[in-house]
Amino acid sequence: MSHVNARLTVHGRQLLVDRVAAGRPVAHIAAELGVSRQTAYRWVGRYRAEGTAGLRDRSSRPRSSPRRTSADREQEVLQARQALRFGPLRIAAVTGVPARTVTRILHRHQVPRLADCDPLTGTPIRASRASSNRYERTTPGELVHLDVKKLGRIPAGGGWRAHGRSEQVRGRGIGYDYVHVAIDDHTRVGYAEVLPDEKGATAAGFLVRAGIYFAEQGINRIERVITDNAFAYRNSAAFARAVADLGAVQRFIKPHCPWTNGKAERFNRTLQTEWAYRQVFTSSAQRQAALAPWLQHYNTERIHTGIGATPITRVSPT
Structure with a gap:
């Protein structure tokens, strides 16, 4: 198979050198085949030096890479990834290796993406899926995403993660904690609370407190609120009043298109x-x-890979 960026196949290169051998000008043949004169002369030179073998694809890798990251540094990056389960930006901050170099090292060693791994063990568990349709609002508060994530409650003394799966450790029937989340589209400043349910009045109270939290961080006005089509968001008078009290406009995602609310889903x-x-x-x-300590870390210390900085710096760049 020809090189992905090559203009000519091996057959095309053979055709080029055959026409040159017939006595025709190299510049004319290069124009016919859609390559530069320099490229044509290079293939002719390789053919004269190596024969037919010189027309085959060869690796673009340099013969030597004196500035390549040392094996010890690569192992340091790989060990940091395994121990901390961080992305390239945060591994770079820990190891001192540039983030782009970290990315190349992870790719070179075929390390799976964090999104494809179990968050507790780091073991690959899923195939990846990405969307090419991305957007970002230009100012803080222009759009805030809301969502709810259910987490199973933990039985007293710990569940199966602490003691392993057995009949003696059962968490069934004890219900769920409902994690209500809000994240600003532009800054990625996030807020979350663990609440007992996902009813309209509960979601409304959360939105009011989220607005207060965002104001404390410097996002003084929320213009729009976007949610999925859950009953609490679409049919609750209490939630509609909370949106109106903020002076905001409520928006809903298109049914069956959760990626529209993707920043909240990713925050979850x-x-x-x-x-x-x-x-x-x-x-x-x-x-x-x-x-609460983790939210403080997320907003003020943790590098957000989507923006390349901590969320709070986008509220007040100076």
């Missing part, structure tokens, strides 16, 4: 990976107590 996954399942909790209360 980050919550699971870095908070809910990051360590083994022995009670729901212990897990809930760890949420």
Whole structure:
């Protein structure tokens, strides 16, 4: 198979050198075949030096790479990825290796993407899926995404993650914690609360407190709120009043198109990976107590790979 960027196949290169051997000018043949004169002379030179073998594709890799990252540094990056389960930007901050170099090292060693791995063990568990349709609002508060994520409550003393799966450790029937989340589209500043249900009045109260939180971070006005089509969002008078009290306009995603609310969905996954399942909790209360410190870390310390900075810096870039 020909090189992905090559203008000529091996057959085309043979045709080129045959026409040159017949005595025709190289410039004329290059024009006919759609390549430059330099390319034509290069293939003719390789054919004269190596014969037919010189017309085959060869690797573009340099014969030597004196500035390539050393094996020890590569192992340091791989060990950081395995121990911390961070992305390239955060691994770069820990190891001192540039983020783009970290990306190349991970690709070179065929390390799977974090999104394809179990958040607790780091073991690959799923195939990847990406969307090419991306957007971002230009100012803080222009659009805030809301969503709810259900997490199974943890039985007293810890569930199966702490003690393994057995009949003695059962979490069935104890219900769910409902994690309500809000994330600003432009800055990625996020807010979350663990609440007992996902009813309209509960979602309305969360939205009011989220608006207060965003104001404390410097996002003084929320212009639009986007949610999925859950009953609490679409049919609750209390939630509609909460949106109106903020002076915002409510928007809904197109049915069966969750990627429209993708920033909230991605925030949910980050919550699971870095908070809910990051360590083994022995009670729901212990897990809930760890949420506020993690949110502070997320907004002010953690590099968000989507924007290349911490979310709070987008509120106040200076």
